Amino acid sequence: MPTINAARLLEDLDQLRRFGEQASGVVRPAFSEADIQARHWLREQFKQAGLRSVIDGVGNVLGYSRNPGKAILIGSHADSQPTGGWLDGAMGVIYALEVARTLSESPAHRHLAVDIVALQDEESRFLGCLGSRSLCGTLDHQAEQDAVDKDGIRLIDAIKLAGLSDTPREQLDPKRYLGFLEAHIEQGPTLEAQAKRLGIVTDIVGVRGLKAIFRGQQNHAGTTMMSMRRDASTALYEFAYRINQRFAAEAAARSVWTMGRVKLIPNATSIIPGYAELDLQFRDAEESQLELFTSLAQQVREVMIKASSVDIELVEARSPIKPSRMSASLYQYLEQAAQAHAPDSWMHLPSGAFHDAGIMASLMPSAMLFIPSINGISHDFAEDSHKDDLVLGCQVMASAVAAMLVEHS
């Protein structure tokens, strides 16, 4: 088995962290200045690893092997949440780089074809999994034209600002690949709670997003009697409360839902808001549960509009993502490598977080490897993982990739 260079891996993780570094975390949302700088740095690293390296028209950084034969694609996303952790996404990108370098330096493996990728906007600044959707040819043109971030900045303007408007967009040929492998921090407490060092993902939950829009009448909070009000915030609070009641009553064991973003206009203490927005996101491994939640939200709206002086509109806020199954014929190599390097310290688990591998799975067999998140924390400056887990995960990835490519060459 080829052996990774642990010091180089940790050094490159630190290098990537510097783009957008803030306190112990990173602020590197898709198409921010820090993100674009990071992508140019990654392209250079991919090139120095001997790969044909490009940044494509949506900001994906790809490194293609020059070797013939069936290839494996490895990678994750390089963008972060608005206030994110240093490993989320970034770890899987640097793993891919280190695995490609490790195999190219091994006389027994340097003839094998490892492609690597740093994907764009997995974290939904504009459009979740923009990069993997684009590579798979499933990016909706209209959704792309309409996409704006929370401040109203348009995706197409962000692409222009990054100088990518006229840059070709890469597409993946599934015939080239045995499959896609993504490593990621778990972002949850399961591995730590079970005292396991590695997780092999069986399924990725589906995600849907609805936006509830409340239209009333802005007015003075002192002179407008309660009976005359059309208060958008009052309708929002009631809608959110009813959603929490109804969803809880009909949830499956691992269903989750979140209403983490609110906008009131004008959002002032002494003014009745005339307009409000609420984001409702929900996830489950079963498509039927996502359908049920969608219809429950519509029912809550219908009940409320009969009695409310506020108009309520419910729109699809993001492209829905179906639950997806990881490929057992692919992740068997992860199982074997995990058992070899960390006997009985690994487990199977579903992913409650969505990942680019869920998009890639529509194009080719895909699999994911998790390492533990300390205290299960992610999407926060406090996100971290133990150094020895970081090194172990990358070694398992390298061993699995080598075994898989050797077997198929």
Place this chain on the structure above:
Amino acid sequence: MPTINAARLLEDLDQLRRFGEQASGVVRPAFSEADIQARHWLREQFKQAGLRSVIDGVGNVLGYSRNPGKAILIGSHADSQPTGGWLDGAMGVIYALEVARTLSESPAHRHLAVDIVALQDEESRFLGCLGSRSLCGTLDHQAEQDAVDKDGIRLIDAIKLAGLSDTPREQLDPKRYLGFLEAHIEQGPTLEAQAKRLGIVTDIVGVRGLKAIFRGQQNHAGTTMMSMRRDASTALYEFAYRINQRFAAEAAARSVWTMGRVKLIPNATSIIPGYAELDLQFRDAEESQLELFTSLAQQVREVMIKASSVDIELVEARSPIKPSRMSASLYQYLEQAAQAHAPDSWMHLPSGAFHDAGIMASLMPSAMLFIPSINGISHDFAEDSHKDDLVLGCQVMASAVAAMLVEHS
């Protein structure tokens, strides 16, 4: 009776509107650049009217008459809501200026003492009725030190930026004054609905503000199971919903309450918020009703914290304002002038909006005159009043002031 100069009145209203003008409204919150520029302009106008004119340490602009004898104080506030109308506050300031000028130009009245004032931050950017509280000597030192706006800017830093840190603060001597008169747009639909052109205010409702603070744990919206969550937003929605239920059940006829400002951190679709704030403001003409609402809010909190994984804190968000009664011996002059200039086109009414006159009433007899708001709209760019009502109101104010001062001189 002295006659106002209607053209000059309307011209000066237009001049003041230009500070912070945006579309048909104004953006001139207390201590904004536009507000400070407006105050320097007002000081110059007060001076040209022959008054001893100062800007004091909190930004109040005062014009003192040089005449001996009992004086009347007239004025309102020159600051606006974040997105406010052009008349709210501004009208009462320009009325004061025009009344002072009109009397000074009238041989029969130029010996009378009219002081005028443009008060600061009535609209609560930092601390509601900052200016009138400071003039009355009831500004709480600690509240002033702690006051921040919704973006976290501190009042004391705003005062410093305006160059007022070392400027003396004026205080009013109640022995100098017969009373305080404030003219204002109604900001409600009552006068228009009753087809009246003038309103004489009998009472001003009291106002209390509470801030509910929700402390949970920020986490990933996909991997954190519902049973493990400490979601600050979920607690906020439930609190607001319960408040609306409980308050509605126990409201008096003219009670109003509003929760028009929300803050979630980090306010992102895919992140469980770890922190949330909700402003709860309520108003009534009876102190006992305000007490009842305060205790209901505490009860809602107590019921919720027994079952919630989120900490809920309830703090006083603003200095409470007691309901206040206007002085009948003062507003009789407004009644007489209204009847003279617009027979049977005036009425008595309570004010559902709070005003500086409610603060001034603690120091000296106070009274208010309202003119109609078109469609009852205020605190909005659409706020407006008919020109002939604007002129009539100022004339009534001038006649009332003249009659009152003549009678007491």
